[in-house]
Amino acid sequence: MKKIWLSVALASSSLFLTACNDDHDDTSVVVVEDGIPKYNFSAPVVKTEPYLDQGANANNVLDTVSASKTLMTYKMLGVNGQETQATALVFTPQTVKPAGGWPLVVWAHGTTGVADACAPSRQGLNGNEYFIAKLLAAGYAVVAPDYEGLGEPSGKELHPFLNLKSAAYSITDAVVAASKLLGNTAETRWSVVGHSQGGHAALGAAQYASRAQLNYKGAIAIAPASNLGLVLMGGEQKAAQELDLIKKVQTLAPLDTFTALITAGLRNTAPTLQYSEIFATPTDQLAALAETDCYETLGQKLAQPMIGYAQTYGTLDGYQRTQPNFMTTIPEVKDFLANGSQPLKVKITTPIFIYQGTADPTVPKQATDLLVQTANNLGTKIHYVTDQDLPIEQKWDHGSVYVNNLDEFVKDVQSLMPIQ
Incomplete structure (x- = not known):
């Protein structure tokens, strides 16, 4: 009885922290001098191997829409200012490749832990395969980083949990590596979607996007951790x-x-x-x-x-x-x-969508309201989507704000990066 109660208790509390531009030109390199260090590691892809998820259902879902599933080890700038290695999953769609290649969408995952064993590439996607599959079916290549210190090869680095710059560089540097890996099958437009911890990471990527020197288009942050x-x-x-x-x-x-x-x-x-x-x-x-x-x-x-x-x-x-x-x-x-964890402390000029539920016990709406208000005061424009018009029994909690809006997130991505 106690064991069952424990599972219910922890599930009900949603232990956290489990994501328009009109210009669609495809510029190969986008250099912005803004004080953010630009990616300069040679040979960003360290190694690749075929990816097989721990869950048979995840493999079945992905195999219906993916042409390839790859576990990529790549070089990134770590939280300590030194080169380190991290891992990411890379998926390509079965759709016909557009003339310029597939645009890239980053999926930034929610909280799993800080130990290597907690990396999604090791313990499985655990339901996130459904959203990834929707992106693939819509014609996007998907990059899903584990984040710095999760699943990394040395086994010695702890994941800098909710460190904004580390999360951002985990994303930007994975995009650079995935772009190199996919070559001319991918174009340079990219955007990011993340939930909870991943929503926080998506906002970090929005701040540090210029590091990738690619054609960044925007972020969709779902119940992002902040304050x-x-x-x-x-x-x-x-x-x-x-x-x-x-x-x-x-x-x-x-x-x-x-x-x-x-x-x-x-x-x-x-x-x-x-x-x-x-x-x-x-x-x-x-x-x-x-x-x-x-x-x-x-x-x-x-x-x-x-x-x-x-x-x-x-x-x-x-x-x-x-x-x-x-x-x-x-x-x-x-x-x-x-400072180190707080997103949107500087003005962001690229598109940002934020989704937030009023019934969320993990990321309270008051925290996200404050995040949005503070960002607006800095001049950052945010498309803020809430459940205010829904009846009380349909209000979003930490999980349903994600699972109830998967198709809306895909539409948001399409508004940022129409398939050409």
Whole structure:
């Protein structure tokens, strides 16, 4: 019974952070001098091999519309300012190749964890094959990066979870490599679609798109992670007001999972950062499992002792979770929340679509409203799509904002990059 309840609890909380230009000319190189370092690694593709998903259904879905499925290892500029290697999936469609080649669409995935085993190329697409298949059927080649530190060959680099620049470079550099891999079968127009963590990555790619020196057309961000400090504080306030212990754990366990993943990611650039600086004992020992366990397993391990404590004492008062004021007293965390993770802090002039549901417990609409408002104040124009006109029973949560709008995302891509 407890095991079943745990699965339901974690699923219901949607452990996070699981994506018009009129100018359609195809310029081979687009150079913009904007201070962003341009891709300059020779031979960006390190190696390729055929891709077979862990799920038979995913292979069946993709095989109906894909001409090729490739696992590509490529060179990228890492979060530490050095060349590193990352992995991405590359799919080509069965549709007739346009005269200029297939445009490229990046699919940026939601949260899976920070360990190599959590990379989508290793654990499978887990349902995202349906959207990828729609893009392929519409005539687009698709690039799906694992992100820096996920599935990377050395096995030594932690994924810099929600680091905006790392996510952006994971995308831009994968686009460059995929373009080289596909040669004249792909054209230089590209756009990006991402959900949750991937929505955050898509907005990062919008900011750093010029790094690829290709013909970037726009971003579609679905329930993008942003304003992380406010999300964490809001979750704590919600839990404090909740009298039902089950619902309280359903809020607190995801918050701790989220915080553990952030801590693990920060340890890429700040390896001396200790979990005990952010988590109280013994929760710090569980949080450290973020470096080996994927997010669902990690969430269950953080929730279990919380449930046991609640069952024993009839309260969660006194349960040792995070250190007080860790978001403001630890420099690495403070800077990450304010700067390193926050998208749209500069004006973006290329098209941006953002989709957000009002029933989303993972990325609250208030956080995205603030993101959009702040971006608008900077002069960034955003096509903001919400569920405000839907009846209450059809309001989007963190999952349905994605799965209910797959065809709309494809239409958005088509508006950005019509097949020529």
